[in-house]
Amino acid sequence: MSEATSASVGAPADRHEPGSSLTSQRRWALWGSYAALAIFAVMFLTPPFYMVMTSLKTSAEISAERGNPWLAHHPTLQNFSELMANSNFQHFFLNSVIVTLCVVIISMAISIFAAFSLARIGFLGSQILATGVFLTYLVPGSLLFIPLFQIVRALGLINSVWCLVLIYPTLAVPFCTWIMIGYFSSIPQELDEAALIDGASYPQVLFRIFIPVAMPGIIAATIFAFTVSWGQFLYPMAYLYTTDQMVLTVGIITELIRGDVFQWGKIMAGCVLAAAPPVIVYAFLMDYYIAGLTAGATKG
Amino acid sequence: MADDATIAGRVRRTPGVATRGSLRRWFGRKSSVGFLMCLPLIVLIAALVVYPALYAIYLSMLNKKMTQFVGLSNYAFLLKRSTFQLVVFQSCFFAVTAVILKATLGFILAHLLHNISGRNQRIMRGMLLTPWVIPLALSTLGWQWLFDSSYSALNWILTAFGFAAVPWLGERWIARLCVIAVNVWYGTPFFMIMYLAALKSVPEQLYEAASIDGANAMQKLFSVTLPMMRNIISITVLFSLIVTFADFDIVRILTAGGPQDMTHIFATYAFDVGILSGDIPLGASVSLFMLPILSICAYFVLRGVTRRGREIAA
Numbered sequence: 052m053s054e055a056t057s058a059s060v061g062a063p064a065d066r067h068e069p070g071s072s073l074t075s076q077r078r079w080a081l082w083g084s085y086a087a088l089a090i091f092a093v094m095f096l097t098p099p100f101y102m103v104m105t106s107l108k109t110s111a112e113i114s115a116e117r118g119n120p121w122l123a124h125h126p127t128l129q130n131f132s133e134l135m136a137n138s139n140f141q142h143f144f145l146n147s148v149i150v151t152l153c154v155v156i157i158s159m160a161i162s163i164f165a166a167f168s169l170a171r172i173g174f175l176g177s178q179i180l181a182t183g184v185f186l187t188y189l190v191p192g193s194l195l196f197i198p199l200f201q202i203v204r205a206l207g208l209i210n211s212v213w214c215l216v217l218i219y220p221t222l223a224v225p226f227c228t229w230i231m232i233g234y235f236s237s238i239p240q241e242l243d244e245a246a247l248i249d250g251a252s253y254p255q256v257l258f259r260i261f262i263p264v265a266m267p268g269i270i271a272a273t274i275f276a277f278t279v280s281w282g283q284f285l286y287p288m289a290y291l292y293t294t295d296q297m298v299l300t301v302g303i304i305t306e307l308i309r310g311d312v313f314q315w316g317k318i319m320a321g322c323v324l325a326a327a328p329p330v331i332v333y334a335f336l337m338d339y340y341i342a343g344l345t346a347g348a349t350k351g
Numbered sequence: 352m353a354d355d356a357t358i359a360g361r362v363r364r365t366p367g368v369a370t371r372g373s374l375r376r377w378f379g380r381k382s383s384v385g386f387l388m389c390l391p392l393i394v395l396i397a398a399l400v401v402y403p404a405l406y407a408i409y410l411s412m413l414n415k416k417m418t419q420f421v422g423l424s425n426y427a428f429l430l431k432r433s434t435f436q437l438v439v440f441q442s443c444f445f446a447v448t449a450v451i452l453k454a455t456l457g458f459i460l461a462h463l464l465h466n467i468s469g470r471n472q473r474i475m476r477g478m479l480l481t482p483w484v485i486p487l488a489l490s491t492l493g494w495q496w497l498f499d500s501s502y503s504a505l506n507w508i509l510t511a512f513g514f515a516a517v518p519w520l521g522e523r524w525i526a527r528l529c530v531i532a533v534n535v536w537y538g539t540p541f542f543m544i545m546y547l548a549a550l551k552s553v554p555e556q557l558y559e560a561a562s563i564d565g566a567n568a569m570q571k572l573f574s575v576t577l578p579m580m581r582n583i584i585s586i587t588v589l590f591s592l593i594v595t596f597a598d599f600d601i602v603r604i605l606t607a608g609g610p611q612d613m614t615h616i617f618a619t620y621a622f623d624v625g626i627l628s629g630d631i632p633l634g635a636s637v638s639l640f641m642l643p644i645l646s647i648c649a650y651f652v653l654r655g656v657t658r659r660g661r662e663i664a665a
Contacts, residue, residue: 085467091460102490160391165389165391172382183396200625202403220399278484285600303489319492319493322489326490
C-alpha cells in the first residue's frame, strides 16, 4: 500500500519527461494504481453486490446452506414483486416520498433566502448568524433527539410522519445555506449593483440573477437535502412506531424482522428498492453531488 | 414555507406601490429586507436547535418521572455505572480508530486516483463513492446479513480457504471491530473525495520545483503535499470525528449495543435509556456527555474553515 502511495506522489511531476526510464517508471506507477484501485473497488462494492444477489434468491435458497452464497443460482424477482404488492411497504415508500419532497422544498426555500441575505444584503449581526449556521451544521442529531422527543410529543406529533417534516430541515438547512452563501458570494458584485441601479428590488435580483446564475449550487444543495431526508434513521426510529406512519429506513426493519425471524431475501429487496432513488440521483448528477460534498469545507 | 411566500410577496411589492407609514418604510430598508429573508432560518434554528439544546440541559437535571429537580445527580449516577464507563471507552475507541483508518485509506485512495487521468478517474471515483451514496441504515442491514451467524457469506469464504468460521457479532472485540469496519467502509469515500479535491488544487509547479531540487517521492509527500493539504486534512478529520462520535445507525442496526452492551456508543445508549426504557432525563444526560468533545472539535473545524476561506479569497 505504502509503495503505491509514494509511487503515485512522484508520478504527476514526471508526466512530461521524455526519458525512457521515467516513462517506464510512470507506467508501473499507473498500473500499480489501477491494480490497487481495483482491489479497493471490489471491497467497496462487495456489500451492495451481496445485497442485490440475496434479493434475487428465494427464502428456500437462502436457508439451504448449500453452494456458493455469493451467487443467486435461480435468480427470481419474487421478493420484489411480493414487496411491491405489500401495502405496508407501499405506505413506507409513499411516506418517504412525501417527507422528502416537503423537506427539500422547505429547506431550499429557507436556505436560498437566508444565503442571499447573508451573502449580499447583510444586517446587524449577519456575520454572527453565518457562523452560527455553520456551527448548527456540526450539531449531530443524536445530541438533540431526546429533548426533541419531548417537544414533538408536546406538539402532538409523536408517531406522525409530519414530525419528520418539522425536524429534518434542521439537518438540511444549515449545510444548504452554507454552501449557497459560497455560491452566491462568488457572483460578481457588479451584476446585482447594475440591476439595483436600474431599479430592481432585492427579491428581483435574487430570482432574476442569483438563482439562475447559482443553479449548480442550488442543484448540489437540493441533492444534499434529498439524501439527508431520504436516509435519516435516528429520528424515525425514535418517534414513529406504527406501520402506517413509518418511512422506508425504519419500515423495512420493523416490517420484515419479526422477533428472531429475518426474511433476508425481502429485507435485501427492500434495501435495494429504498437505496435506488439516491443511487440513481448520484449516477446522473455525480458532478453536482461531489461539488456539494467538497463545498462544505470551504466558503466557495 | 408559508412565511417565505408572504415575506417575498410583501417585499416585492414595496418599491412598486406608493406607500406611506413607518412600517412600510421599515420594509423598504435594506437591512430590514435582509433580516426578513433570514427570519425563517433564525426561527428554525432557535426553535429546533438552540431551544432543544438548552431544554436538554434542563431535562438532564430532573428525576425519572420529571417531577423533581435533582441537580447533577444523573451525571454522577452515570459516571459510577460500569456500563456507562464502557460506553465512554467504546465511543472514544470507535471514533478515534475509525477516523484514523478512514483518513489513512482516504489519503491513499486519493493519491491513487490522482495518479490516473481523465475518464478512467471518473469511472473509478464513481465506483468508489458508492458506499457513501447508499443510505447508511440500509447498507448496514446488508453488512448485518454478511456477518450473519449461521449463513455468513464471509465465513463461507473463510471456510473455503480452510480457516475456522468467525462469530462476527457475537464476540465482543470482534463485534467492536466489525462496527468499526462498517464505519470505515462507509466513510472512506468521503475522505477520498475531499483529499482528491485538495490534491487537484496543489499547483503542479511546486512538484516540478521539488524535482529540480532533487526531491524524491517521500520528500515531495512530506514537504509539498502534506503542508499544502494540512488545513483540509484537519477540517475533514475533525468533522468526521464529530459525525463518527455521534453515530447511531451502524451500532443500532448491527448489534443494538450487544453482546452484553460491549458495542454501545453514546447515541445508541442514550436511545436505549431515554426512548426504549423511557428515562428521558437520564437519556438526555447520556447524550450531553458528548458535548465537551463535540464543542472542542467544532471550534477547531470553524477555525480551519474560516482560515481556508481567507486563503481562497487571498
